[in-house]
Amino acid sequence: MPQVSLTVNGKKASAEVESRTLLVQLLREKLGLTGTHVGCDTSQCGACVVHVNGKSIKSCTILAVQCEGAEVLTIEGVAKPDGTLHPMQNAFRENHGLQCGFCTPGMVMSALDLVKNNPAPKDREIREWLEGNLCRCTGYHNIVKSIEAGAAAMRK
Amino acid sequence: MAENVGIGASVLRKEDFRFLTGRGTYVDDINRPGQLYAHILRSPHPHANLKKIDTARAKQAPGVIAVYTRHDVNEDKLGGMPCGWGVKFKDDTPMKEPAHPMLATEKVRHVGDPIALVIAETRAQAKDAAEQIAVDYEILKPVPTINDAIKPGAAALHTEAPDNVCYDWHIGDKSAVDSAFGRAHKVAKLDLVNNRLVPNAMEPRAAIGDFDSANGDYTLYTTSQNPHVIRLLMGAFVLHIPESKLRVVAPDVGGGFGSKIFHYAEEALVTWAAGKVKRPVKWTADRSESFISDAHGRDHVTHAEMAMDKDGKFLALRVQTLANMGAYLSSFAPAVPTYLYATLLAGCYATPAVYAEVKAVFTNTVPVDAYRGAGRPEASFLLERLVDVAAKEMGMDRVDIRRRNFIPNSAFPYQTPVAVQYDSGDYFGTLDMALKASNWSSFRDRQQEAKKRGKLRGIGISTYIEACGVAPSNVAGALGARAGLYEVANVRVNPTGSVTIFTGTHSHGQGHETTFAQLVADRLGIAMDQIEISHGDTGKIPFGMGTYGSRSLAVGGSAIVKAMDKIVNKGKKIAAHLLEAAEADIEFKDGKFSVAGTDKSKTFGEIALTAYVPHNYPLDVLEPGLDETAFYDPKNFTFPAGCHICEVEIDPDTGNTTIITFTAVDDVGRVINPMIVEGQVQGGVAQGIGQALLESCIYDGNGQLLSGSMSDYTMPRADNLPNVDVSTHVTLCTHNPLGVKGCGEVGSIGSPPAIIGAIVDALSEYGVKHIEMPATPQRVWQTIQAAKGKKAA
Ligand code: FES
Ligand code: FES
Numbered sequence: 001m002p003q004v005s006l007t008v009n010g011k012k013a014s015a016e017v018e019s020r021t022l023l024v025q026l027l028r029e030k031l032g033l034t035g036t037h038v039g040c041d042t043s044q045c046g047a048c049v050v051h052v053n054g055k056s057i058k059s060c061t062i063l064a065v066q067c068e069g070a071e072v073l074t075i076e077g078v079a080k081p082d083g084t085l086h087p088m089q090n091a092f093r094e095n096h097g098l099q100c101g102f103c104t105p106g107m108v109m110s111a112l113d114l115v116k117n118n119p120a121p122k123d124r125e126i127r128e129w130l131e132g133n134l135c136r137c138t139g140y141h142n143i144v145k146s147i148e149a150g151a152a153a154m155r156k
Numbered sequence: 157m158a159e160n161v162g163i164g165a166s167v168l169r170k171e172d173f174r175f176l177t178g179r180g181t182y183v184d185d186i187n188r189p190g191q192l193y194a195h196i197l198r199s200p201h202p203h204a205n206l207k208k209i210d211t212a213r214a215k216q217a218p219g220v221i222a223v224y225t226r227h228d229v230n231e232d233k234l235g236g237m238p239c240g241w242g243v244k245f246k247d248d249t250p251m252k253e254p255a256h257p258m259l260a261t262e263k264v265r266h267v268g269d270p271i272a273l274v275i276a277e278t279r280a281q282a283k284d285a286a287e288q289i290a291v292d293y294e295i296l297k298p299v300p301t302i303n304d305a306i307k308p309g310a311a312a313l314h315t316e317a318p319d320n321v322c323y324d325w326h327i328g329d330k331s332a333v334d335s336a337f338g339r340a341h342k343v344a345k346l347d348l349v350n351n352r353l354v355p356n357a358m359e360p361r362a363a364i365g366d367f368d369s370a371n372g373d374y375t376l377y378t379t380s381q382n383p384h385v386i387r388l389l390m391g392a393f394v395l396h397i398p399e400s401k402l403r404v405v406a407p408d409v410g411g412g413f414g415s416k417i418f419h420y421a422e423e424a425l426v427t428w429a430a431g432k433v434k435r436p437v438k439w440t441a442d443r444s445e446s447f448i449s450d451a452h453g454r455d456h457v458t459h460a461e462m463a464m465d466k467d468g469k470f471l472a473l474r475v476q477t478l479a480n481m482g483a484y485l486s487s488f489a490p491a492v493p494t495y496l497y498a499t500l501l502a503g504c505y506a507t508p509a510v511y512a513e514v515k516a517v518f519t520n521t522v523p524v525d526a527y528r529g530a531g532r533p534e535a536s537f538l539l540e541r542l543v544d545v546a547a548k549e550m551g552m553d554r555v556d557i558r559r560r561n562f563i564p565n566s567a568f569p570y571q572t573p574v575a576v577q578y579d580s581g582d583y584f585g586t587l588d589m590a591l592k593a594s595n596w597s598s599f600r601d602r603q604q605e606a607k608k609r610g611k612l613r614g615i616g617i618s619t620y621i622e623a624c625g626v627a628p629s630n631v632a633g634a635l636g637a638r639a640g641l642y643e644v645a646n647v648r649v650n651p652t653g654s655v656t657i658f659t660g661t662h663s664h665g666q667g668h669e670t671t672f673a674q675l676v677a678d679r680l681g682i683a684m685d686q687i688e689i690s691h692g693d694t695g696k697i698p699f700g701m702g703t704y705g706s707r708s709l710a711v712g713g714s715a716i717v718k719a720m721d722k723i724v725n726k727g728k729k730i731a732a733h734l735l736e737a738a739e740a741d742i743e744f745k746d747g748k749f750s751v752a753g754t755d756k757s758k759t760f761g762e763i764a765l766t767a768y769v770p771h772n773y774p775l776d777v778l779e780p781g782l783d784e785t786a787f788y789d790p791k792n793f794t795f796p797a798g799c800h801i802c803e804v805e806i807d808p809d810t811g812n813t814t815i816i817t818f819t820a821v822d823d824v825g826r827v828i829n830p831m832i833v834e835g836q837v838q839g840g841v842a843q844g845i846g847q848a849l850l851e852s853c854i855y856d857g858n859g860q861l862l863s864g865s866m867s868d869y870t871m872p873r874a875d876n877l878p879n880v881d882v883s884t885h886v887t888l889c890t891h892n893p894l895g896v897k898g899c900g901e902v903g904s905i906g907s908p909p910a911i912i913g914a915i916v917d918a919l920s921e922y923g924v925k926h927i928e929m930p931a932t933p934q935r936v937w938q939t940i941q942a943a944k945g946k947k948a949a
Contacts, residue, residue, distance in 0.1 A: 018280070034185035035178015037410070039358045040443035044866035047358060075178035089176040093168055096835045100665030101175025102182065102358040102410025123879075130874035134866070136358045136411050137665045139842030139903075140874040142835055 006070045008033065009077025017064045024048045024059040026067075027074060035075040035105045039134065046133030049106035050074045056113035058132070075105035078112070088112055088150035097146030099137035107133050111147045119155055121147065162678035166831035169670045170684070171663070180408040183362040183379050188436035191364070192221055194426055195282035196439065197272040197289050198448065199264035202300060202520035202859025203311065206260055206271070207292035214274060214288040219281030221433050223289070224273045224425075226261045234258060234428065237421055237484070238393035240385075241491040242636040243323045243516070251323035251516075254314035256484035258394065258421040264293070265313050265483035266520050267861055268448025273425050275437055298520045298859030302457050302478045305517040313483060313518045320518045322481050323490065327498045327574055328511035333463075336472030336509050340463035344546035350534045351929045352455035352480065352853040353846075354447055354869055355527045357664075359410020361450060362440040363423045365430030373401050376427045380406040381416045381662050382702020385639070387694050389419040389487065395428055399694075402427075406692040409664035413843070414526035415450045416664065417704045418487035422449070447864045452853055453527020455480035456493060456534050460542050462507075468550040470505055470561050475512040475538065482523035489525045490516065495635050496531030496623070496705075502572035503539045504583040504621045504797055505561040510573045520859045526704065528843055529622070529905040536620040537929075540909030544616075544916065545925060554913075555596070558587065558619050569890070576623060578795045579890040586821045586885045587619055590799035593881060594819040599803070612806040613816075614920070616913025617799065620906040624898040625710030625794035625889070642789035643707070644699045645715035647676075647723050649782035651768035653761030654686040660700010661712035662692050666900065667832045668708060674828055675713055675894075679720045680760060681747025698785055706898030709828065710794050710889065717893045718786035726782060727763045733774045734758055734766060794889045794897040798822035800841070800906040804914040811937025813849060813915060815878040820906065822882070825889045825897030833899045837882045840903015846872040847904070848911035852930050870930075919943070
């Protein structure tokens with residue numbers, strides 16, 4: 001079985017995987033990082049979004065072996081080590097941007113990438129960016145508000 | 157209390173920290189030592205006789221531990237999947253209740269019907285091995301739709317129901333309705349379909365069975381809204397395991413919307429298999445598997461007529477509905493198109509006579525059961541659309557005809573002609589607020605302006621009612637429920653004064669850990685960080701019926717209040733002893749027990765400590781400890797109601813509908829946490845918009861599911877949805893201690909008729925009277941073309 005070595009949330013990790021193992025399976029099943037979720041099998045829902053080399057990506061749509069040497073950031077690596085929430089996470093809490101929490105890790109990871117490229121996204125831009133992230137609970141209204149507020153907090 | 161965290165405060169959620177940092181624990185996040193993986197071989201055919209099933213090669217495949225089929229289920233004498241609600245035919249004979257096997261026996265009856273369970277060391281091995289199972293099918297003619305099922309000579313799914321009819325039920329006074337129609341000035345008529353939906357909670361269902369061979373205990377981890385109900389149904393009817401040997405845990409659950417109420421075969425299969433192979437067994441659905449194994453929602457075909465007098469007053473309503481049950485009866489399916497639907501057909505209106513007939517049929521499709529709103533969205537869609545048609549028929553304004561027929565505020569408690577009694581409401585109040593918030597009166601200006609831009613603008617209104625807070629056990633029992641519907645709370649005051657609440661309800665997004673803690677902070681006067689809400693584990697919680705039908709606060713919250721009353725009463729006895737005063741003179745307020753009119757007092761913490769360290773304590777008359785349990789059985793359903801107004805713009809060239817504004821004014825009774833209520837309504841409205849504009853579960857003529865994945869089924873996305881303007885108008889529920897009604901379902905119940913009403917209004921220049929859901933661009937465009945064709949002809 002092939003071996004992959006990569007950096008996840010700043011720490012070196014390596015594991016034996018099957019050639020067909022997806023990045024999300026590596027994260028969840030081999031590295032115990034279960035914050036990244038699987039909500040579909042057709043690359044539609046975005047519950048699995050993580051950053052690979054600084055870009056948001058659906059971790060169900062990339063093989064683990066393709067991530068050899070990559071820098072991966074998952075939801076577990078977003079808050080400060082002392083537990084202080086990232087401004088974007090905090091904005092989701094303050095704006096009730098989550099209910100069941102299942103889509104939330106993907107939403108936060110996706111939002112962080114949006115803000116990287118567009119530090120002050122507007123309602124419509126956020127909605128269009130979230131095209132690949134499904135939420136069944138919130139109706140998106142508060143997610144959009146959260147991302148606006150999170151982006152504003154990150155500009156400070 | 158220092159901070160404002162009590163009733164009415166928008167307290168930020170306690171549960172958010174774990175969800176935001178990826179530390180929630182959903183079922184698939186749990187891994188038990190030595191765990192195996194299950195894969196289920198499912199039928200690719202909608203209807204077939206099951207001849208030989210050959211598992212020999214699969215059993216030899218790499219990593220495979222066991223393969224189970226009907227043969228093993230029979231050998232272990234397991235039961236089938238039980239149904240929790242019985243409905244009767246018009247002549248009082250019981251509904252047809254065919255067996256629902258865990259693994260198919262002589263026949264398969266829908267695409268996705270489970271045939272074999274493969275257990276292997278890895279998920280991939282189990283999946284690979286399932287492909288090695290050879291199944292010999294004798295294909296039968298499929299019956300995929302309601303209309304197919306009732307055709308004379310249609311193939312029968314079950315021998316017990318040769319005509320595919322599960323029941324033919326009715327409610328109301330037929331002769332009163334017939335005679336009212338005889339006197340009618342005008343009659344409004346409408347045929348409509350309530351489209352079939354797939355719930356699609358974002359977390360796919362999952363289950364882990366675990367068996368402790370040292371003492372014979374089973375544990376099931378499952379994505380459930382009601383772990384005690386699963387323990388009861390699975391233990392008693394399927395696996396024959398006593399409750400004392402069976403623990404069911406529903407940890408963090410990623411949304412339910414009804415689809416995780418029901419007892420599913422996979423839960424029983426992994427539990428049973430764990431006992432057989434003596435290792436934990438995990439099953440997690442792929443999303444495409446969810447589409448063919450989670451219960452679907454809605455799926456009605458209805459004809460309705462409203463009789464009116466010359467002033468537009470409703471005289472009588474007559475409804476005939478065909479409801480799809482799918483291939484088997486899911487746990488609560490029979491109740492949905494009857495007691496959760498037809499009993500709401502009076503709506504907010506003082507219609508004196510209502511008669512409804514509901515025929516439920518079996519089809520070769522996934523079972524249909526409760527989905528957010530369950531029966532009530534079907535009722536409100538039908539009634540509110542019919543009221544619009546009635547207004548048109550009478551040449552009256554849509555708002556005027558509603559006002560004219562509303563139940564007046566002075567009429568509560570109001571007994572409807574369809575069994576239920578509304579306790580409170582103010583339909584005029586919610587209507588007026590919504591008209592104002594939506595700028596209803598200046599709409600025609602906006603419509604003119606849109607016309608200049610070549611757009612068709614429309615406005616729609618719905619003044620809905622629903623019944624929730626399920627349910628008074630004796631009433632539900634008389635109507636066919638096979639369980640009680642009370643709720644249970646255990647309030648455990650710990651020695652140092654912190655409090656743990658064990659509730660039989662379950663939170664899968666609703667924020668109970670916060671809202672329920674607010675109830676405790678408010679009543680006991682202790683800080684939020686001293687309160688813990690525990691739910692979802694039959695090993696910890698005394699008992700409970702779970703979360704659905706917007707019952708958690710109205711029923712579960714009331715049980716917490718009742719248990720807290722017992723705590724306060726006992727605390728007063730302890731305080732009276734310590735303060736050397738009469739019990740009657742002790743007052744409890746802001747976390748302090750004090751002697752009335754003096755400055756002598758003891759804090760809640762001091763009383764708690766005394767209860768557990770009873771050195772100075774009336775031991776001869778009072779037990780030590782401060783731990784109380786209450787069962788609360790509601791006296792009635794609750795009846796949230798409100799007004800939803802939707803404004804749309806349609807591009808006539810593409811048929812594309814854009815929602816410009818959506819205004820919801822809901823009376824959900826007393827509001828504990830406004831932020832959470834708003835979120836619940838927004839989420840519910842999003843599902844209503846999904847139903848009205850985007851979502852449809854479609855089987856083709858061969859019984860294959862066409863909309864069988866998230867690539868084929870249109871889920872609402874951020875860029876399809878508007879911001880939703882939510883406000884509340886409170887009339888208190890009169891029969892529960894909190895005055896609360898429930899807010900989980902109003903969004904999906906109230907919104908579809910407002911959206912479709914808006915589209916019909918926008919298309920009114922084409923003479924369109926109704927359009928079916930989902931009003932996709934294609935359907936809207938075709939409707940416009942057909943109308944143009946008619947005009948030209
Ligand atoms: S799991 Fe749905 S997109 Fe990756
Ligand atoms: S919060 Fe439940 S799916 Fe988004």
